[in-house]
Amino acid sequence: MINRFAGLTPTRSRAVVHDGLVFTVAVAPDxxxxxxxxxxxxxxxxIDESLALCGSDKSKILSAIVYIADIKQxxxxxxxxxxxxDRNNPPMRACIGVELEAPxxxxxxxTAAK
Structure with missing residues (x-):
């Protein structure tokens, strides 16, 4: 079963839960x-809010990908x-420089465990 939590637009979910895994994406709010x-x-x-919504928390994060517009920052x-x-449960993390939609x-x- 797939559970989708509504995002700010009708074509995007804030988070999705499937088979005990939580998937979510976040940018800074306006x-x-x-x-x-x-x-x-x-x-x-x-991210904390979305994980809590799905019954998880940052101690259960398996991996994170961080996209940043200026790798120098x-x-x-x-x-x-x-x-x-959570220093007791650090996830795998990648940081990638990309072009993002301003601002x-x-x-x-x-990706986290539920």
């Missing part, structure tokens, strides 16, 4: 600042990540 650190903090907070994203991550400069994709 209003969006130009700070990599602030956008990362806000996107990670949305990775240290600012890392600072937010290090403050947020967003960070997008985070997470």
């Amino acid at each position: 209003p969006v600042t130009s700070s990599m650190y602030e956008q990362s903090v806000k996107a990670l907070a949305r 990775k240290s600012e994203m890392n600072r937010a990540w290090d403050e947020w991550v 967003h400069i960070v997008e985070i994709v997470v």
Whole structure:
């Protein structure tokens, strides 16, 4: 069975649960600042919200992919990540520099256990 949790637009789910796995994607909510650190903090907070909605939490994250618009700002994203991550259960994580739709400069994709 697939459970989909409604997103902000009718063509996107906020999160999906299937066979005990949670899949979710987050960007910083509006209003969006130009700070990599602030956008990362806000996107990670949305990850927390989505995981809770699905009956999970950050200790159960299996993997994360972080897309950032300027790889030179990775240290600012890392600072937010290090403050947020469950250090007793660190997930696998990849960070990839990509072109994102402005004003967003960070997008985070997470797979977690329920």
